Amino acid sequence: MSSDMQVFRLPDLGEGLTEAELVNWLVAVGDQVKVDQPIAEVETAKSMVEVPSPYAGTVAELHGEAGQTLDVGKPLISIARVGAGSGSGPAADSVPAAAAASAAAPAAAAPAAADDAVSTGVVASAEVSAAAETYRTEEKAGSGNVLIGYGTPGGATGGRTRPRKASVAVVEPAAVPEVSLEPAVAGTRIPGKLSAVISPLVRKMARDHGVSLDAIEGSGASGLIMRRDVEAAISAPEAPAAAPAPVAASAPVAEGSVDGRTGLAVSARTPVRGVRKAVAANMTRSRSEIPEATVWVDVDATALLEMRAELKKRAPHETPGLLAFIARFVTAGLKKYPALNTRFETAADGSQEIVGFDGINLGFAAQTDRGLVVPSVRNAHTMSARELDAEIRRLTAVARDGKATPTELGSGTFTLNNYGVFGVDGSAAIINYPEVAMLGVGRIIDKPWVVNGELAVRKVTELTLAFDHRVCDGETAAGFLRYVADAIENPGGALADM
Template identity: 50%
Template sequence: MAQVLEFKLPDLGEGLTEAEIVRWLVEVGDVVAIDQPVVEVETAKAMVEVPCPYGGVVTARFGEEGTELPVGAPLLTVAVGVPEGSSGSGEDSGSGTEPSGGSGNVLVGYGTGAPAARRRRIRPNRLDRAVTEAPVSRAPVVKAPVLEAPVVTVPAADAAASEGPVPVVSPLVRRLARQNDIDLRRLAGSGPDGLILRADVDRAIRTAEETAAATARAARAPVRAQAPTAAVAAAPNGVAAAADAERIPLRGVRGAVADKLSRSRTEIPDATCWVDADATELMAVRAAMNAATGPSAGPKVSVLALLARICTAALGRFPELNATVDTEAREIVRLPGVHLGFAAQTERGLVVPVVRDAHTRNAESIGAEIARLTELARTGKLSPAQLTGGTFTLNNYGVFGVDGSTPIINHPEAAMLGVGRIMPKPWVHQGELAVRQVVQLSLTFDHRVCDGGTAGGFLRYVADCVEQPAVLLRTL
């Protein structure tokens, strides 16, 4: 008789206690192998695929796409077939499905590590028996379609939508469409070979919102003609909101960022100082480095990589800023190594990947690691470990065309350096007015770990390195 095993949402590590189902990778009735990814989930740290430690037939799934589950909640059940050594069929027991004891603990994003040699194919006759003999699961079978929500906002050109998979650029786009009741089968993709991009979904959402707003105005018009009504309604929690206001859940990465920023503002007495710096020489040095040819020429070095290398040198001179505060012990903890975080904007929001041991790397090595982590961030493949453990953050908001900012410290760190856009400005150079490449640098710091003199010294050293890159030679 088949044995049905329940696979629960595993311990996610890094203090994570829940995850949201983004996309099911298997259907009820599918045959899965040990360590095969069965569901894609989004945590407060990253989006990852969860592998199942059992091999067999999926008999039930728990939770639809978009559902948030706590660690330990059932994900699915798997019928693992006839255990070896059992009697009753007269067939060779070795031809059945191997009993799945699992492959060990499952950690999101890292696989379960089972040896491939233990996997066996399931013969069709045993597969049928495994499904028919499986006991009834304690929850009803949930077999959710890829897009379960009905479309009410986008007009249908043809009631009979085409079958088969819909070409979508990423799971994030599919999830955005599901959250806004957009049927991807009725969209014409603007990407290569009809690939549906986020811009296509955003356009459909705007069209739906405009249609809904026009309908609401038309419905309210006769009422307003008879008697004036309040334009603002009180929400259950007392927060005033318009009747057609959009509510966006603070979950996943968005919720984690909100919690961290709120905690930073609540716990950290921060202060900000800033300075304008002439980055003309730094840009010239970068151009010369990237123009080098021959065996000694390496990959291109970005401005962010150079600024990161300057940060590690500055933290070596001012270790007070590479620290955290233990509020319970009332102690400042100075950290021995620099794990440099950098802000990266993605479709899922702002994330801060961490370059480990940045103080041991040169500009070329830092640049390569930043490029690698940025690509993982854009594709939603960063692991929780790659998003935690930072000791200092570099925020290049200049890429958004912004000159200056007063950033919020990435709790529990003690400081963050902000970099504005580098642009030509009038500047007094060698006693004469000239057009130079100028950048504004801002340092937000925890006033508990240092005073303004230390923060100013750090920022001034960074500015000096930007204006005179040769200063860095003393620490290379």
């Protein structure tokens, strides 16, 4: 085993994922890489992700080819240390940097002429210890399956940035000697800068909210970027989103290939992977585990359309969309009928329980070039229709660009599905596992409707609720559906009581 070779294994990207597809290498064998430099693009079941390197050095080996599915924990890239000789042993996991630094430390005292250098080294070592302690403190503040040393590259280009709340002059610090850090620190330190992020949780927070770490001046010791610094930067408007992720192409089919069952020529074979693979698994599990039932009702949406038209006259650019108003009615309905905002769990010993939540994360189905995804508006129950509209638009944009985070795509408690945009009236929807209900909204069209005993033409839509019959009976489901329907038919009265 060569101690000069550093092997970086494919990390768990924060959601307990077991594999990822290698979409594209961003480096080649022989290239020089820096800490936190993006080295590859991978597609998980959740989103497209740029993987940064936790090591600096020369690329010695790439463990995989574009289009290949790699297991989490398997070698991704081997990097020879900076200044390392041509070792002869096979690539292996690197020795912890802190241990290597300790082993290399001289036993004798430095000569008097080197006092300054020794002093600087001691200060740097103290900073490392303080940084490690800060990391542990920050890490205790969060939870989840977070890989140590993995995070969004602070100096990467192409990401969205947010300006700070207040203008702060950033002064580049003087150069400091390079210090070997323990892996937890080395993987998240920005080379050549005192301002750095120690906690992967803080880096993940920055990534989730599209915050550029280069735009933040850390308030911690030696300029460390703390959780509070990132939180302070999460308030400015979004910059334009990046270009959409490429769609996986079908694999070429050998000429003359014939399907044995149908006798027809095979025109294409498209691998099921990435988002499509996750959707397929999720739908299969939903259908096999959830005893779902469906109820539906036609709704006169004329009053809601008229109310929105009046608001649009007063504030053309600040009026929420129809989906945002319906989302507001849904969150109010879920407060009244909380059984539909739960999760049904079966333990390893066979015992079962229904898990309720103190809050609502409202998911909504979004069709993208990479497949159907369901981003969720976190804490939707605290938002107005206008706030819901802004967050739905933001999440739709990042989802279609393939930039939605695992948290944004996997934390919903109830899903709202607007399939009316596809020109259909209703659908026997598959519940988004592990949720227990989904409300669908059909297209709004002119239909004959009886109003005060007379026939009239009204704007009518169909609401369809699919629900898990294990968590509630039809009375609860019908009560919720009727609540939302009544709110759509009388939006002014409903909003006055919310």
